[in-house]
Amino acid sequence: MSSSEQAVRRTPLYDSHVALGARMVPFAGWYMPVQYTGIVDEHQAVRTAAGLFDVSHMGELEMRGEYALQVVDYLVTNDVAKLVDGQALYTCCCNAKGLILDDLIIYRAAYDRFLVVCNASNREKIVKVFQNAAEHHCEFHDRSDETALIALQGPRAFEVLDRAGDDAAKLRELGSFRFRDGVVSGIRCTVARTGYTGEDGVEIFCAWNDAPALWGSLLELGKDLGVKPAGLGARDTLRLEARLSLYGNDIDETTNPIEAGLSWVVKMDKRDHGDFVGRAALDEVLNKPLARRLVGFEVTGRGIARHGYPLRDTAGKEVGICTSGSPAPTVGKNIGLGYLPAAMAEVGSRFLVDCRGKNVEAVVVRTPFYRRDGTSSASPKRGQQKEASR
Amino acid sequence: MSDYPSDLRYTKDHEWTKSAGGEVTVGITSFAVEQLGDITLVSLDVKPGDTVTAGKSFGTVESVKTLSDLFAPISGKVVRVNADLENKPEAVNEDCWKAWMIAIAPADAGAVAALLDATAYVAHVKESAH
Numbered sequence: 001m002s003s004s005e006q007a008v009r010r011t012p013l014y015d016s017h018v019a020l021g022a023r024m025v026p027f028a029g030w031y032m033p034v035q036y037t038g039i040v041d042e043h044q045a046v047r048t049a050a051g052l053f054d055v056s057h058m059g060e061l062e063m064r065g066e067y068a069l070q071v072v073d074y075l076v077t078n079d080v081a082k083l084v085d086g087q088a089l090y091t092c093c094c095n096a097k098g099l100i101l102d103d104l105i106i107y108r109a110a111y112d113r114f115l116v117v118c119n120a121s122n123r124e125k126i127v128k129v130f131q132n133a134a135e136h137h138c139e140f141h142d143r144s145d146e147t148a149l150i151a152l153q154g155p156r157a158f159e160v161l162d163r164a165g166d167d168a169a170k171l172r173e174l175g176s177f178r179f180r181d182g183v184v185s186g187i188r189c190t191v192a193r194t195g196y197t198g199e200d201g202v203e204i205f206c207a208w209n210d211a212p213a214l215w216g217s218l219l220e221l222g223k224d225l226g227v228k229p230a231g232l233g234a235r236d237t238l239r240l241e242a243r244l245s246l247y248g249n250d251i252d253e254t255t256n257p258i259e260a261g262l263s264w265v266v267k268m269d270k271r272d273h274g275d276f277v278g279r280a281a282l283d284e285v286l287n288k289p290l291a292r293r294l295v296g297f298e299v300t301g302r303g304i305a306r307h308g309y310p311l312r313d314t315a316g317k318e319v320g321i322c323t324s325g326s327p328a329p330t331v332g333k334n335i336g337l338g339y340l341p342a343a344m345a346e347v348g349s350r351f352l353v354d355c356r357g358k359n360v361e362a363v364v365v366r367t368p369f370y371r372r373d374g375t376s377s378a379s380p381k382r383g384q385q386k387e388a389s390r
Numbered sequence: 391m392s393d394y395p396s397d398l399r400y401t402k403d404h405e406w407t408k409s410a411g412g413e414v415t416v417g418i419t420s421f422a423v424e425q426l427g428d429i430t431l432v433s434l435d436v437k438p439g440d441t442v443t444a445g446k447s448f449g450t451v452e453s454v455k456t457l458s459d460l461f462a463p464i465s466g467k468v469v470r471v472n473a474d475l476e477n478k479p480e481a482v483n484e485d486c487w488k489a490w491m492i493a494i495a496p497a498d499a500g501a502v503a504a505l506l507d508a509t510a511y512v513a514h515v516k517e518s519a520h
């Protein structure tokens with residue numbers, strides 16, 4: 001075994017995944033389940049019942065102290081000062097050039113306590129950014145190694161929680177992007193109404209060592225409801241149908257939030273503090289016509305677009321790049337995201353995807369590709385389309 | 391692990407071949423299908439009359455997650471192409487031993503005998519799985 005393989009880490013649920021027959025793959029430095037029964041099967045379980053995801057590989061950073069809000073607000077593009085206790089938001093964290101270092105969820109636990117959840121692949125980078133900024137201003141704690149994260153996503157997610165203890169009623173009252181502490185299956189957790197699948201559901205933080213018991217209990221409680229464990233494969237097709245960005249694919253340090261369709265998390269007029277990292281650069285971007293835009297598209301010819309495939313105009317000239325692409329199990333089409341010149345980015349615009357030398361026809365479509373229409377009492381208000389997390 | 395028919399010959403790229411009436415039909419094995427998962431696209435880039443070369447790609451099979459090349463197990467002339475798979479890729483998941491992709495008239499009649507028999511293929515699969 002090479003040294004790089006030895007460095008691959010295991011989440012607290014590694015043994016649970018193996019026992020469930022998961023195919024484990026190294027991902028962002030962690031052994032993660034890519035699938036259990038099959039990507040399509042797991043995808044459909046999340047859309048029709050619920051799926052359980054291990055996302056313990058993600059980073060959790062805590063910022064504490066009187067000036068924690070100012071520090072966090074300075075590092076991200078969204079307006080953290082608008083949060084109330086028990087509320088979270090999705091945001092980008094940019095560098096001075098206005099390019100995306102990571103996309104994050106920021107949770108306000110108290111006026112002087114914020115939790116920042118970052119992508120596993122960016123943890124070291126984001127730790128540095130937040131730790132450096134915190135110096136002399138607030139406390140910084142990397143809680144990643146003591147915090148497990150389990151996502152329960154799907155229309156029946158709250159039925160599972162109903163069976164998991166007395167706090168279920170309070171958890172059902174959580175609005176979108178709200179969170180609270182609660183006891184689930186006898187385990188003290190923080191439950192957030194967030195997700196990365198386009199479905200209703202929750203993400204549950206618990207102590208690292210409590211994760212196997214919580215995971216096992218939720219699977220058992222949900223078994224007859226059709227709840228299944230779901231891997232990274234299904235997570236990717238689900239998030240793509242919901243048009244949620246994947247860092248490293250659709251956004252990275254060569255893209256800015258405006259062209260990526262994330263201008264809704266860039267607040268040029270923050271209530272608390274004027275400046276933030278990347279503000280001047282993004283101001284420039286906003287004052288010029290955009291050169292390119294991240295669009296959703298459908299492959300209308302015979303082919304599947306994949307990350308990295310060139311996009312061509314109808315004359316065959318290379319004009320852009322596919323950042324994500326896959327067959328979409330619920331939508332029933334081959335879909336993708338990619339950067340196209342702004343002039344070609346309108347809905348209905350036709351272009352070609354270069355699928356390994358074969359030019360296949362595609363068309364820009366409205367996104368999200370999939371939108372849930374459940375309006376049960378447990379569902380958050382419509383119009384919350386701009387949800388996002390990982 | 392699935393059973394591998396003993397009347398077939400196999401390649402290390404997880405294709406099977408079946409010889410009958412001077413033709414060699416080609417498909418992918420159950421091991422390949424398990425690795426790929428749900429197959430959503432079969433592209434056969436050859437037509438009857440085309441020449442294929444052993445080890446060279448004659449098409450691709452794609453699942454939700456990945457794309458895999460189809461390699462010609464032997465050299466020869468394509469005599470038939472299973473175009474049905476282009477509209478019904480799931481047939482490969484349903485029964486990969488029936489879902490043949492192309493039939494080849496071998497350039498060298500002895501080429502198939504040089505491929506792996508079921509026993510040798512099973513040993514190869516055991517290695518590949520670890």
